[in-house]
Amino acid sequence: MRLLSRLFAIGIAVSGICFAASAKPIKVTIVKKGDGYTLLRGGKPYFIKGAGGSSYLDKLVECGGNSIRTWNSNIGALNLKEAYQRGLTVTMGLSVGIERHGFNYDDTAAVHAQLETLRKEVRKYRDSSALLIWDIGNELNLNYKNPKVWDAVNGIAKMIHEEDPNHPATTSLAGVNPKVVAEIIARCPDLDLLAVQVYGGLAKVPQQIREAKWTKAYIVTEWGPTGHWEGPQTPWKASVEETSTEKAAVYKSRYEASIKVDKNCLGSYVFLWGQKQERTPTWYGLFTENGETSEVVDVMQYLWTGSYPKNRAPHLDSLLLENKRGTNSVYLQAGKAYQAEAFVHDPENDKLTARWELLPESTDLKTGGDHESRPEPIAGLIGDANTEHAIIKAPEKEGAYRLFLYVMDGHNHVATANIPFYVKP
Missing domain, CATH: 3.20.20.80 (Glycosidases)
Structure with a gap:
């Protein structure tokens, strides 16, 4: 003492x-x-x-x-x-x-x-x-x-x-x-x-x-990115988030225009x-919970200095679930298996690894950036997963969920995407 x-x-x-x-x-x-x-x-x-x-x-x-x-x-x-x-x-x-x-x-x-x-x-x-x-x-x-x-x-x-x-x-x-x-x-x-x-x-x-x-x-x-109150929403009122690559594009264009x-x-x-939970764990933070930087950080370096870093974050074009994007209102049937596909590449051809995560849709929703709690992940429903695809078993309980993908390049860089879906009985 x-x-x-x-x-x-x-x-x-x-x-x-x-x-x-x-x-x-x-x-x-x-x-x-x-x-x-x-x-x-x-x-x-x-x-x-x-x-x-x-x-x-x-x-x-x-x-x-x-x-x-x-x-x-x-x-x-x-x-x-x-x-x-x-x-x-x-x-x-x-x-x-x-x-x-x-x-x-x-x-x-x-x-x-x-x-x-x-x-x-x-x-x-x-x-x-x-x-x-x-x-x-x-x-x-x-x-x-x-x-x-x-x-x-x-x-x-x-x-x-x-x-x-x-x-x-x-x-x-x-x-x-x-x-x-x-x-x-x-x-x-x-x-x-x-x-x-x-x-x-x-x-x-x-x-x-x-x-x-x-x-x-x-x-x-x-x-920052398009706000959760500004972009498209599903019929069950889940906001559709941009991928990290889509965010990088809008950060750059909006900054340069204003x-x-x-x-x-x-x-x-x-x-x-930093990182925070606001609607999702990835919506507003330029870093993940593990401290990895997204493509948006590369863009900020370009906007501030005029040059990109030598090693850049992976580029994630889109994430599909049963060949549908989040804006297509994805409905799944409880207990059935579905395929998720990701279209991602690395500018330096670094070896990529992936982490898939399934969360219930957040219900602790606040305004003005007030603190929100992170939903607990659902284990055991994702199989045969790599950087390009995964097999997802829909939860048995009816309700709103969200599938997340993190793709890492081994240099503390990450690409992120998620897709909301609704499980019917």
Whole structure:
């Protein structure tokens, strides 16, 4: 116990030294340049090539990324230290009460208490040289009704300017809703820039920003594949997910049509530099649960550096079940055997291996990225499996299921696909 206590104390001391070494704020400003805006960090132009999350930071640097985005400051010191050690910056999230979670913006005492809590957070982290931007709340406009939330946001932005003259303040919105943007223009004059979070509609964001009459700079704090609420659904309301190869194509095209070319955009944070369960275990993460990278990571390296990695992830064109895609509404009969086929190849002809997994369709469905639990896999129903095909026995119980395929190349790269199906008795 004494040894553990001493090691813990040493750890705190070392952490404190590392963090103290970064305690020299670098001034960040936004300046008008021609017909657009430029973010300056230490007087030098700084375009954000960022990722959401704090995992796999060495890989982020290797791929040409320069910044991370967090959703709260719970482990702010650790995030700032880890970022500083790698030459990364941080857009630091500040946790703000959400109406759909029960926060009441008519409660002036609660609003004031929140402001003072966040004041302590700003004072704690304002001097880090890794700090880039303060992000006030996350998707506060999602399912909200009380416009006083924006008065609170402006109060927090004003407080940030009082406490920290070196870093701008923003708030991240779900989508680009003209009515919401109008509320923010009217109620939040102290915001320095806007942050938006858009998936399937990313290519339209520059036009939407202009139509919403937002004239300041903006960033995109979340973007990624086609959202589960945007794409095709089966008759039993299961969202159809893109393959990792299809995702790579849309990440590239949407980024090049918006973030890369809009002079009012100061950069972005791709979602998610890690893994999470949201509708499926593979929908939004650029990594698997085992830490393997998908073809999307290859694309991000190209977008950030202009070149692809020497060894690239496998390319998965499609996954079929009984010669049908997920968009074809696949129905199976309980207990019967069916064939699944995958069309996959590797750019370097690396030897491929496959893992097939059968899951019940997720029923723990949330909104706004709230935590979801992963369904337990069903064992014993997949046979004669390799990278190109497998025999699937339909479960005996009626209901919605999903077949997953992971194809690995032996170099920590993976291709992913899944297909939803419904079992009839």
